[in-house]
Amino acid sequence: MADMKALYQEVIMDHNKKPRNYGKLSPCTHHAEGHNPLCGDHISLTMNLSGNMADDKVEAIGFEGEACAICKSSTSLMTVAVKGKTRSEAEEIARDFLDMTTGKLDMNAPNKLARLTVFAGVRDLPTRVKCAILPWHTLRAAFNSVEEVSTEADGDPMHTT
Amino acid sequence: MNAPTLKPENSTEPNPSQPPLNRGGADTALPLSRGSRRGFEPNEQTGLNPATPLDVERIRADFPILKLRVNDKPLVYLDNAASSQMPQRVIDRITHYQTAQHANIHRAVHYLSETATHEYEVARRTLQKFINAKEDREIIFTSGTTEAINLVMHGYGRKFIKAGDEIILTTLEHHSNIVPWQMLCEETGAKIRVVPINDAGELDIEIYESLFNERTKFVGVVHISNALGTINPVTQMIAYAHARGVPVLVDGAQAAPHLKVDVQDLGCDFYAYSGHKLCGPTGIGMLYGKAKILESMQPYKGGGDMILSVTFEKTLYNTIPFKFEAGTPPIMAAIALGAAIDYLQNIGMDKIAAHEHSLLEYATAQINNLKGVRIIGTAKHKASVISFAIDGVHPHDIGSLLNQEGVAVRTGHHCAQPVMNRYRVPATSRASFAFYNTMAEVDALIAGIRVVQKVFA
Secondary structure, eight states, rough: OHHHHHHHHHHHHITTSSSBBSSSSOOOOOOEEEETTTTEEEEEEEEHHHHHHHEEBBEEEEEEEEEOOHHHHHHHHHHHHHSSBBBHHHHHHHHHHHHHHOOOSOTTTTSOOOOGGGGGGGGGGGOOOOOOHHHHHHHHHHHOOEEEEEESSTHHHHOOO | OOOOOOSSTTTOOOOOTSOOOOOOOOOOOOOOOOOOOOOOOOTTTTTTOOOOOOOHHHHHHGGGGGGOEETEOEEEEEEEETOOOOOHHHHHHHHHHHHHHEEEEEEESSSSHHHHHHHHHHHHHHHHHHHSSSOOOGEESSSSHHHHHHHHHIIIIHOOOOOEEEEEEEETOOGGGGHHHHHHHHHHHEEEEOBBBBBTTOOOHHHHHTTOOTTTEEEEEEBHHHHHHHHOOOHHHHHHHHHHHEEEEEEEETTTSOOOOOOOOOSEEEEEEGGGGGOTTTTOEEEEEEEEHHHHSSSSSTTSSSEEOSSSSSSSOOOTTGGGOOOOOHHHHHHHHHHHHHOOOOOOOHHHHHHHHHHHHHHHHHHTSSTEEEEEEEOOOSEEEEEETTBBBHHHHHHHHHHHHTTTTTTOOTTHHHHHTTTOOOOOEEEEEOTTTTHHHHHHHHHHHHHHHHHHH
């Protein structure tokens, strides 16, 4: 069992109180809403991409919403991690993040997560995994021009494990 | 007759003097508006005899799971409104049944089948006496409260409720007493009318009474709110409905574990609860229905044991309660629930209610002393359920951090989203106490809340 208090103290002191890239981009090229109906988390993600190809860059990203500290800080850290990255790089990070939080990632092997490994501990708390991965689902939805995404949808990795 | 008695340890011994279940019960008209206040009125909860308080430490020794440590802290289990824990005696009863008594019931003539059938029917009579039902055939085993309400919707609602008819429910209902009726309305064209609550979480009884008209055909009301702990004035509400010829279903999922329930005093037409909130296993619960109404209803599930004879031309349904118990029931769970009720009655429901009320009062006072913490649901009559919010902290963060301290509370919407909407919150944290909780555990909760506030400071 990860020490949740340590996780909270490390992440919350920082990103929950001072979320990075907070706000809405208008106009934007990509947008999606993420919902976790079980706890009422809701985030709105806006991005400006330089194009629609895999090697186009996330030039700007912003988020707004009401969410628990894990969701909010995960979203904040995500925006920092993907800003300036190409779409395919961002999708690789998303894959590693989802694998890590559902316990499928070998943490000793190289990965793209860097500071995001702070969320590794949520895999021990299945109900909180959804809070941490909601922004990453929302990012994927925005890339694919899906307007809304929910943690209760069929494609949720929590439903397939 | 429902007074708790100190029974011998093994109260599941066969009782050959008990009459068989399928006797023809002559139905006498039941008084619809009895004024008796005995048994379930909240102000009686304080009637604890101080000479014989609950020996909580002795009781805790009966529950092996309470010895667990979580995150290197002693488990403080305050999620009893979701599910309660099981004493060793019930665990032993399950083992005894599975090792020496199991077979299918109501079927074969061999020894084990007769033993299992006997024990199952003994359990039914235990449930009957627990809520003072008039007859044992008025007790139907279901998988829980949810199935019990669905049974009434299918068996009564689909037969007797038509387009344009109205069903009165309350804001405090659990989803299980909302969704089945919405399904019925979608199918039939009936309508749901909702009784609102005030800021304290109490039903507005004036509005309840004003909702009645000639189209009102059914009332569904929760006895105790699972989200807020409000104890509703169901006796008064039932009397008002009955004076207008409207039957009433009471969802007793939160009440049966905490108060003495007497369905004849209440006068309700239906009463439902779940076994796992009463120290019994999951997968078992009960529907009480007045015999006359149950007999008038259509079956809910078709299958074995609910029939008298089957041909492809014509099937004759069995008598109640079997008409509503198609297929092989959860026999072990039913017998274990009987053992759990015996266990609770040995302690005494009055003593349980009194101890839980002390926990509620102490916890309420302690939480009210904390800055930045707000109790949601401050009804005058409450059971030992406290929903609360901490300023600036999402309930799920509260739940995870309390878990770190070994404290188990429920966080979320408690399957009562209309209540959450009423208070404009997506979710709350909820501490719910059982008779095996201690004042020291209330202190652990308070200390845990302080830790949460410190992390978020």
